[in-house]
Amino acid sequence: MLELENIAKLYGDKVILRNIRCSFFAGSISLLLGKNGAGKSTLLRIMAGLSRPSAGEARYTDSAARSRGIGYLGHATFLYSGLTALENLRFWSDAWGSNRCDDDLLSVLERVGIMPYAHELAGVFSRGMAQRLNLARVLMLNPVMLLLDEPFTGLDEVSRTVLHKEVRAARARGACVVLISHDAVVDAPLADRILLLADRGLAFDGAPSAYAARACMEDAPWCA
């Protein structure tokens, strides 16, 4: 679905990423790991088309990904604080041309557990609630490419479980999911594949079991 060919990214003289080559496929969940500053978010933004690589190319081989849009959940919520939760979803639904009625939108809010707050302004939401609404925004669009940058930030255990369920459902309907997380112990079982960014390049690309074995050799705390 998406091929990254020798991606490099520089900010001024500082090299953030270099020589990243990999492909992402429909119906899969890839977990992107790495320390702070490793370039995970930058790579995700390049994949979304929100940032241009300094060299190389991010190419969508499946035209459906472009025509049906890319679902991206980043650090910012993309929500309008002056609109209610329902109005926010209605705006994004209309903008994407997905033509959903209010009942559909309310059911999406129900899925993420904020239906009682459908008519509250998004500006008064806590971080966790705003993140859930942001999640609802992405999920209702049913994108074929789903890019999630630390989606668990600010979520409680219940919401985290809901998100795991929704990510699996997206994979089941054929979406390609790429997920950034700092909690490999909790999120690795969700993934079909793990990519590790280190030293500005791709240090590991393989199955979670292979990553676990490697982590055990390095006495990683999540080996148990």
Next chain:
Amino acid sequence: MVRLIAAVVRKDLTLTLLRGNGLVQALLLGLLLFFVFSLSQGVGERASPQSAATVFWLSSTFCQVLIFSQIYALEEITNARFGLLLVPAPIQAVWLGKAIAGFCLLLLAQLVFLPAAIVFLGQTVSGALLPALLALLLVDTGMCALGSLIGALAQGQGTRESLMSIVFFPLLVPLLLAGIGVCSQTLGTESPDDADIWLRLACAFDAVFFGAGLLLFGFLYSGDD
């Protein structure tokens, strides 16, 4: 694309008129111009129609700069701009949606400026109304097409924001001259120029600004690079 345009217009008007500060700042600035200009006249003195039309269009221009700064800033608070960039529709729909929303807000402001021109500057409508209405629509269209483009240029770039009006005003001069020319005739100026000439000039500049908007907006309204 039409759905994205409609969604942007509805959202911007809702946020500006119902949930935000509305047009208060823009209206105050415009009205202040009328008031200050009225102080320059003696008691009972009437401003010339040309001066009144000039103050009207100057107020409209300042008001329009504030309107577009405001409606483009709506996306910057939570980076919703990136969400719009990911919508599977031509990004020019955002430019057009914001231009239409700005056009509606500018017309609302001008509904206040018009009586202000009559009250503060002692004007009476003595010429034909139709050319003035046409000029209003044509000049506003061009101002909003260009304003939406330059609003995109200024978004998220605090240091560039101050450049906006510098770039903006010279480009608007032909349109403003057309608006002033036609409106001053409606307010009673005997002008040798036919209103048709000014209206055709406004049409030509509308076309230029629309073309520029469609061509350039994609480059101005982009990701983080």
